[in-house]
Amino acid sequence: MSKKRFIQVGLGGWGGVWVHTFMPRLIHKLGLVEAEAVVDLNPDTFSGAKYHYHIPDGKCYTDARRAFEENPADFAIIVVPPAFHEEMVDLALEYDMDILSEKPIADTMEGCCRIYKKVTAAGKKMAVTMSHRFDQDKQTLEHEIKSGKYGPVNYIVCRFTHNCRKFGSWGDFRHRMKNPLIIEGSVHHFDILRALSGSDAKTVYTVSWNPEWGEFAGDSTALVNIEMLNDVKAFYEGAKANASTMNPWTNEYFRVECCNGTLELDRRWLRVLRSEGSEKPLQTDIKMLEQPVWMNSWLAEQFVNWINGGPAPQNTLQDNIQCAALTFAAVESAETGKPVDVQEYLRKAMEAS
């Protein structure tokens, strides 16, 4: 099978991780893909791509259109801030390419719906890298729930709390945007809640704010109630301006209350707790699933298999639009102070876009 050629747009904080960690495995170890060109407004970012992707100076661009025009490729990897995702999706479609994009689909619900319609109409494949849902600890928790050993899920609690209160400590653009916590952070946890509950969302009610010591233009903290279509309930606590970093990225807290067991995941330690009456609970540790790679390395491999004719991965645009709907409905709820019907919100946004 011939190698798939890609153009990566965005080589900043996270784009750099794609360059040195996620793609080298597919390029050099699995021989599935090759880098055709890279793009970033900031040429200081090019050195990593030249080193890890083995591409010459002439294939490093500051202008995305020129890169797409001069380098026929099979797919685009989009790792620029969300406000620029749609512009890059438009370019990729113009040049007849499939798309592997960072989350969220776009920075607004209207943008997400437009991308959904344009990609679907063009008949191209697009997947969204919801890295944390596809991490080892969350996949193990999902696997345990779906084993049926603990019976049906009743409700889920999630905690994601950091001290990133200083400007720039969570990347400059997040300190400048509206709703950084929900759009840049909670989007991952909402997708994990969808996976753990086995359902899309019915309603969401959000209270969000920024404490006076948080150096954020938008809301850095939120408490969110979610009810899923299958009646599972969820409570979410997210905070980026706390005094302590209790449950940061890759170390979040999830407690899944099932009929026959309390599954608790805390900083990658997974256990099940049970007790009779008021007895102290008996706990059993649960071993993590094992496989060669997780997160974006795994998602990139699945995406390439898909465009090579293999099965669709779970993180397609068609699945992820439900994650976008929950995310932006949560923002709408915070802004209006009212619960939002997520499916109705999605229907109206699709109609209006």
Ligand SMILES: NC(=O)c1ccc[n+]([C@@H]2O[C@H](COP(=O)([O-])OP(=O)(O)OC[C@H]3O[C@@H](n4cnc5c(N)ncnc54)[C@H](O)[C@@H]3O)[C@@H](O)[C@H]2O)c1
């Ligand atoms: N999946 C995850 O776990 C995860 C983690 C971090 C970031 N992300 C996502 O990755 C994306 C980028 O985030 P980041 O943290 O790398 O941001 P960043 O600000 O560190 O880097 C963004 C880069 O994009 C470049 N850029 C901006 N506009 C451009 C344009 N029009 N053309 C070319 N280059 C442009 C900037 O120069 C910068 O180098 C966002 O969508 C973010 O949500 C995902």
